[in-house]
Amino acid sequence: MGRQPCCDKLGVKKGPWTAEEDKKLINFILTNGQCCWRAVPKLAGLRRCGKSCRLRWTNYLRPDLKRGLLTDAEEQLVIDLHARLGNRWSKIAARLPGRTDNEIKNHWNTHIKKKLLKMGIDPVTHEPINKQATEDGQTPSSHALDHQMVDNTTNHKSQSQQENDGISSNSEDNLSSSLNENCYINDDESRLLESICDDNQYLLSCLFDDETPLVDESWKFPSNCADQDYNNMIGLPSWDNNTLLMDCQDFGVHDFGFDCVSNIEMNTLQTGNKL
C-alpha cells in the first residue's frame, strides 16, 4: 500500500531527549492532555516524531511511573504472567501499576532471563531445561499445554481480533477466574501467588481485579499509604478517583497550585535521564 512515514523524516530529531524537550512535552501534555500524537510535536514546538513523543511520555515522563528496579514481588508477577501471556509486554505491564512495557521487557531480557537460566528454567517455556530435554517428543505437561495455549494466542497475528471478539479477553483479562477455576494454575503456582500476595497485597489486588485495566487504574493515585508517599514524593496532592490527566486537561498546569512540571523533571532527572 505504501504508507507514508509517520512523520516527516527531514528535520526530525532523533536520539536522547534533552531536558528542554522533556519540559516542552510535559508542559504540552499537562496543559492539553494526550491527543493526536502526530500533532503533538508541532503544537509543542518539538522537532520530534509523534511516535517518539508518545514513547517518551508513556515510558519516562508519565507522572505515575515507578522508577527503579522491580521488586521481588513484581519480578515474580512478571515471570508468572510471562508464563501465561508470553512476550506480550503491554499486557504484562498493564498488571503492574507504574511499570511500562519497555521497562518490563528490558528487565526481562537483562535480569529475569539470566536468573531463570541460572535456575535451570527455560525462560521461553518456563519448563526446567533438563525436564524439557527428557520430555522431547513426549506428551507435554499441563504447564506446557498452557504455553501452547499462550503461543496460539501470542504468535498468531489474529490475536487482537480474537480479543475484540472477547475470546482472548477470557484468557487474559479474566485471568483471575482462569487462575481459580480452570486448569491454568497448579498448586505450586497457587502457592507462588499466595506468596506474592503476602509480599504485596496491592499487586495482588491488581492481578485479580480485572474489570478495569490497571494501566488506567494507575492514573488514579489511590490514597493508600504507598501511593500517598509517592504523591508526596513527586509533589502531587492526593485525589480520590480522579485521573491526573483529566485534571490536567481541565486545568492549566499552574492551576494546580504547585509546580508540577518541575517536580516531574526532578523525578525524571533523579531517575537516570542521562543527558
Add this chain to the structure above:
DNA sequence: AAAGGGAGCAACCGCACCTTG
C-alpha cells in the same frame, strides 16, 4: 590509569491493528 568488554537501558524501526471517510 587506560583499554576492552559486557551489561543495562533508552530510543528507534517496522509491522499489524484500529478507525475513519
Add this chain to the structure above:
DNA sequence: CCAAGGTGCGGTTGCTCCCTT
C-alpha cells in the same frame, strides 16, 4: 468494502556506564 491515516506493540539497535584486566 477499501484505502489511508493514526496508534500501539514487540523486536532490535546503539549508546553509556561500569567492571575487569
